[in-house]
Amino acid sequence: MELLVSDARLGSGSSWLLGHAVAVFTFLYLPIAVLILYSFNGEGVGGFPPHHLTLDWYRTLFADGPIWDSVLNSLQVALAAMVISLTFGVPAALALERAQFPGKVLFRRLVLLPLILPGIITGLSLQMLFNVMGTRFSLLTVVLGHGTALISVATTEVFAGLQKLDRAQEEASLDLGANYWQTFWRITVPNLKLPIIGAALLIFTLSMDEIAVSFFLMGRNNTLPLEIWGRLRRGITPEINAVSSIIFVFSLVAIVFWYRLRARGESTT
Amino acid sequence: MFSRAYKTAVTLPPLLWVTVFLLIPYLLMFCYSFWSVSASQTIVHSWNLDNYGQLLRVDVYWQTLLRSMWIAARVTVFSLVLGYPLAYFLSFYAGKKKDLLYQLVIIPLWVSYLVRAYAWKTILGSDGVLNTMLQYVHLTKHPLEFLLYSPFAVVLTLTHIYTPFAFLPIYAALEHIPRNLVEASHDLGATPGQTFWKVILPLSIPGVVAGATFAFVLSLGDFLAPLLLGGPSGIMISNIVVSLFGAAYNWPLGAAISFCMLLLVVILLVFSERLEKKWSFS
C-alpha cells in the first residue's frame, strides 16, 4: 500500500507536506527557470520584467569560437576520463567485492575519498605530484585528475551491480565447464552492462562540469566550465545564460537517460 | 571462489593507480605541510610545525575556518529542513507519482554546479532579477545589498546545491522501512503523527546522519560559491587555500590547511559511520 492513509483521509498533516514539497521544488527549479528565461532577454541579465525576447544571445554563442574550442576540449577530457575511471573502477569494484588482501580497508576508503573530499584538495595534491614529477600542465593532466577522482563513481555503481548479481549464475557457468576467464567475459560482464553504462554516463556528465580539480591541473587549454568561469570574472552577459541553458538541457537528457537505464536494470533482476 | 591469478589481475591495476595518483599525492601534501617557503619564493625543505602553528595563531585562518563551519552548519540544517519532509512526502504520500518526483529531485543534482551558482548570482545582484522585481512591484525602493556578496548568498546557494544531496540518503532510509510497521503502529492505536515520531523517525536516523554529513562536508570545502557570491565577508577556508597556491604563494601553509581539512573530513566520516551503525536496526 503506497499511501499512508487512504485517499479519503488526506488530512491537514499531509496537505502541509504537499505545500512544503511544492515549495522545495520551486526553490530547486526557479533559478534555472529564471536563467533560461533571461537567456532570451534582449536587455541582458537582470531587470524585471524581461522585455524584448530574442535569440540574439544564442546567435552570439554560436559564433563564439573560444567557447566551442573549450567544448571540444571538455568532450575529449570527459571521454578519456570515462575510459580511465572505468578501466580502473570496474576491477576495483570486483576486488572489493570478491577478494581479500592486505590493506583492503585503506584501499576502499582511498577510492571513495575523492567523492566526499573537497575537490580542491584532490586537485592540489595532484598538482603537487605533477610539479615534483616535472610534468607540464595540459589537458592530459586534467584527464588524469578527472579519471582518478571519478574512479569512485565507477566503483560505487559496479559494486552495487555486483551485489545484485546472482552468484549461482557464475557457479553454473563453472559447473558447465567454463573456466574463470570465460565465466568473467560471458556471464559477469554482461550482467554488469547496465551499471557500467550508467557509471559511464554519470562520469561523463560530472567530468563535463568539473571545476575544482581542473582549476589546478589545466594548461593553456580551457575546459568549458573553466572558460565560462573566466568569462564570469570579466562580467555577466546573457551569452553565459544561453550556454548555461544548453548545458542544462544536455544534463537533463543525460540524467533522465541514466535513471531510465537504472530502472530497467532494477526491473530485470 | 575465483583463482588467484584472476584476483591478482583484478586487484593490482587499480591498487597501483590509486597508490600513484591518490595516496602519494596526499602524502606529498602531508609532507609539504611541514616545510616552509623562503623569502625568495622557494620551498625550503626543513621539517617543522610552523605552518600548523600559524593556523592557530593567525586570526584570519582559524576565524575563516570557524566561519566556514558555521556556514556549513547552517546549510546542513536548512538542507535537512527542506529535504526530510520532501523525502517523507515522496515516500509515504506520493503514490504512483513517486518515481517521477524522485527524478525531478535528482535532476538538479547533476545539472552543472556552475550553472546553478551563476543563476543565483544573476538573481541576487543589485541589478539582479529579485531586486528589480521587488522594486517593480514597489515592495522596496532601493536594492537590498545583503542579498549578494554576503554569507547569506553563500548559505542560500549552497542550500540550493546540497538539499538534493541531503534528500537522497533520507529517502533511501524511508523507503527501506517496511510498510507493515506503519500499519502495525496504526493497528495498535497510534495516529499518523504518533507513528511518525515513534516509528518512522527513529528508523530513518541513519539516512539523516548520512545526509547531514554529505551536506556539511561538501559545503565546508566549497570554494566556488563563496568566490562567486560571497564577497569579502563570505570567504571560506577553501578560498584561502586556493589563494595560498596562487597569488599568496605559500604552498606549505596551503598544504597544512588542506591537510587539516582532510583530517576533519575523515574524522567526521568515521564519526557519522559509527552513528549510523548505532542507529541501524536491520
Next chain:
Amino acid sequence: MTLLSIRNVAKQFGKNVVLRDISLDVAEGEFLTILGESGSGKTTLLRIIAGFETASAGEVWMGEERLDCQPPYRRRVNTVFQHYALFPHLTVEQNVAYGLRVAKRPEAEIASRVSEALEKVKMSAHAKSKPSKISGGQQQRIALARALVNRPRLLLLDEPLSALDANLRRQMQVELKSLQREVGISFIFVTHDQEEAMVMSDRIGLLRSGELEQVATPREIYGRPATAYAAQFIGHTNLLKGDVRGGMVRCGLLTWPAALPDGPALFSLRPENIRLAPETSEPGTVRVRGRVRHQAFHGATELIRVECGDGMVLVVRTPGSGGALDDVELEFSAPDAVPVRESPERI
C-alpha cells in the same frame, strides 16, 4: 451475540474485483477462520476489517457502531501480521507496551499488563531482547502478545503461522486455540491451509474468488459441503456426476436412491466412505468393481486409485493393512454420496 457484522462488503482495485458482496456475522468469543486460496480476497477482507483498506461498497458494524468509517487507530481491533511487523528499534517489552504507551496508560499499569502478556505467551525471559535476536516462532508469540495486551474486542490474524516449519506450526495451532479460549475474545484467522482451519476453528468461511462459498462448522463443511469446490478444497473427495430420475440416481453403471428433483446432479463421496466390499453387502449400499491403478502409503491409511469402468476413477482410503491390490470390489452407503452444487468459473 453478534460482535461484528459484515454487510454486503465489496472491494475492487481499479478494474480488478477482489471481493463481491460479502455478508458475514462474527459471534462473541468465536474462532472464525476465513479459508481460501491465494487471490481469493481473504487478506483484503481482513485488511478492510482492520482499517488498512476501505470497502468499495457495503458496511462493517461492530455492535452499535459503524466500524468502517473509523481509521485503524480508533478501532477496538488488533492485528497479528503475517510477517509479525515487530518494531526493530524497540525491545520485546517495548514492542508489547506500544499500544498501551500510545494510549497513555499509567506506567505501573503498562508494566503489569506487559509482564502478564509476556507470561501468557511464555516469552518473559526475552523481555529485553531486540526482535532481530529471537527466532521466527518467538517473534510470532510477541506479535500475538503485542496485539492481545490491548484487550481488543476482536483479534485478526493474517496467516500468522505460514512462515513456521511444520512441527512448530502444529504446536502453535494448539496453543493459539487454547489461548483464544482463555482470553475469550473473537478471533478472525486467515489461512490457505484447510487442515489448519479444521483444527482450530469454531466456524469456517470458505472464500473463493471474492465470494463466500460456505460458512459452517468444520464438521458441517466436511460432511455436508455445499459445493463441489468446498468438497474438493477441504480434504479429498470423489465427484460423481449423475442423473436423477424419479428419486433414483444413475451414475454410469451405478444407481442409488436420492430425494432430489429430476435432472443432472453432482455428488461428493469422501474416500474414507468407500470400503473394500465384503462377500455380501448390507441393503442400501452400492457395490462397484474396479482395477487398482495406484496405491499410496500414508502411514495409518492407504489411498488407492481404482478404475471402475466407464472412465470413472474412485479414490479410496483403506486401513493400511493389505498388500498389493489388483482387482477389487468396493462399496459405499448411498447417504454418504452428498449432493453438492456446481461451482461455476468466476471471472
